[in-house]
Amino acid sequence: PNGPAEARARARNGVLTKPPGALGRLEDLAIWVASWQGTETPRLDAPQVVIFAGNHGVTARGISAFPAEVTAQMVANFEAGGAAINQLSQAFGAQMTVQALDLDRPTADFTQGPAMTEAEVVAALATGWQAVDPTAHVLVAGEMGIGNTTVAAALCAALYGGDAEGWVGRGTGVDDAGLARKADAVRAALAVNAGALGDPLEVLRCLGGRELAAMAGAIARARGEGIPVILDGFICCAAAACLAEAVPGALDHAVAGHLSAEGGHEALLARLDKTPLLSLGLRLGEGSGAALALGILQGAVACHSGMATFAEAGVSDG
Amino acid sequence: PNGPAEARARARNGVLTKPPGALGRLEDLAIWVASWQGTETPRLDAPQVVIFAGNHGVTARGISAFPAEVTAQMVANFEAGGAAINQLSQAFGAQMTVQALDLDRPTADFTQGPAMTEAEVVAALATGWQAVDPTAHVLVAGEMGIGNTTVAAALCAALYGGDAEGWVGRGTGVDDAGLARKADAVRAALAVNAGALGDPLEVLRCLGGRELAAMAGAIARARGEGIPVILDGFICCAAAACLAEAVPGALDHAVAGHLSAEGGHEALLARLDKTPLLSLGLRLGEGSGAALALGILQGAVACHSGMATFAEAGVSDG
DSSP: HHHHHHHHHHHHHHBSSTTTTTTTHHHHHHHHHHHTTTSSSSSSSSSEEEEEEEOOOGGGGGGSSOOOOOHHHHHHHHHTTTTTHHHHHHTEEEEEEEEEETTSSSSSOOOTSSSSOOOHHHHHHHHHHHEEEEEESSSEEEEOOOOHHHHHHHHHHHHOOOEEEEEOOTTTTTOOHHHHHHHHHHHHHHHHGGGTTTTTHHHHHOOOHHHHHHHHHHHHHHHHHOOOOEEOEEEEEEHHHHHHHHSTTTTTTEOOOOSSSSHHHHHHHHTTTTTOSSSEEEEOOOOOHHHHHHHHHHHHHHHHHHHHHHHHOOOOOO | OHHHHHHHHHHHHBBBSSSSTTTTHHHHHHHHHHHHHHHSSOOSSSSSEEEEEEEEEEGGGGGOOOOOHHHHHHHHHHHTSSSSEEEEEEETTEEEEEEEEOTTOOOOOOSSSHHHHHHHHHHHHHHHHHHHOOOOOOEEEEOOOTTTTHHHHHHHHHHHOHHHHHHHHTTTTOHHHHHHHHHHHHHHHHHTTTGEEEEEEEHHHHHHHHHHHHHHHHHHHHHHTTEEEEEEEEEHHHHHHHHHSSSTTTTEEEEEEEEOOTTTTHHHHHHHTTTOOOOOOOOOOOOHHHHHHHHHHHHHHHHHHHHHBBHHHOOOOO
16 A cells, blocks of 8 residues: 555545545545555546356265356356346446366365365466456456355364354355255364464465465455455455465455355454445355445545545535 | 336346345345336436535524535536536436525525425425436435535424434534534424424425425426435435325335435434445435445346346256
């Protein structure tokens, strides 16, 4: 973040034609974007949405309401423009791309051992890193991967402790028996990968998945490029949490787009110390909640960068 | 609302490429818009934002942090494109217009008698009615009027009872003494206009203001035209409440855009039985919170009308 730009943006905010503080959280958001873009008058008209897709060996444990084939089917749907994230990207003027990561080669079943080798997690991180457009004004990193709410729950349990039951949720819609299988899988994964638990990036390798590692890579790259990030739901935030636990301040350039209906998300956001912009009961993934929040951030920045000052408009400032 | 269109929209929602319910409240919003637009695949690419401005005799009581001249100054700012609502309207593709209602002739001080004559309130209602573009896909009715949080508090106290202190708030930023003067003004207004209290439209005349009556007229017109409305904050909702109390169901075509930071808004939304889409601490008026919520509604409709079905996309539906 750029201190002088932030100070200039804060000063500008104080003389815009509105009562002090009347735009509420929008004012802080705009100043925060200004600090990352290094300019008093930031812009968000070139958002990037990138969706990473991966498959998970743990789906063999009956932990999803949908078959693993749906990951590839949904990638085709993204490419054809038919998914929710396509519509939301278009609605908010975002460039959207999809990266499928070795869908025909799922991660190993993490109830039996590490999900990925070192080479695999590094390749996934690199895919995410390279997917970021350095000219983007803001980044949404989304995901698709049948089974990945179980993966995210395992990451949270590994990073923050707590019962498996507290981190697993209904995902795409599992029943009570499915929910119990998810908790069993998380417990087994933590037991077999106990050696990873002290190291957040080892946690990502052993208990994560390719699309989660790719999101982490993209979010880390965005920080270096000074690109603000809108975090999506439980899975995106679980990937981001590996960064936050590895490097303090690693998510200073990120805002929580929304509170997902997925069970563990609220506790995870509390751990990340992020207050979501929206709370509308979404639990789709694909970056959809973050993309919806693009409009809020764009509105905040439009006001900040476009409004007249009291002096310019000839309005009495109280 | 159109029952067959709603049923078709609901059926369509059930076969779109997402787990059932995964778009949360967006799904209900899109179906609701469909029911008002009378089509299975609604559109929101032509929003209308109209801002009504009025002045209030009660400002002589020292109830605002800003002088009454600011109303006209802000109208000029709206016309020049410098206000927050200009930026938000542009960000979400809305046509925006401003209607100043007799700014050089404030309403009468309602602590001394009725704010408006019958002719005056009818003229204001008509201004609002005529301001609606019948081809708009969705309507935001906003306001500007120094002193009008006191007016809105008086309307709420008159319609719903309760202490004046419970309905007044900081508005543009009054101090404790100003807040006490607001409560005093509301109490005096209710006492001197006691004869109006049984009739919501008499309440609007005696305790309202021109811009509030115009918003009520616009919202009523939109209902007849089948145009969904996004309600803004405390003042807009107070005007709308006069309709809701006069005619049950009068706000069925309206959704609450946001929860304002202004003190009485939460209780007012509860009375209207509306759950806000956003809660970001805004308290600016001008239709700004509703305009910000345009993006949410546009996102909901974009998903609903643009997504592929499971059959179209060749995706397994679980």
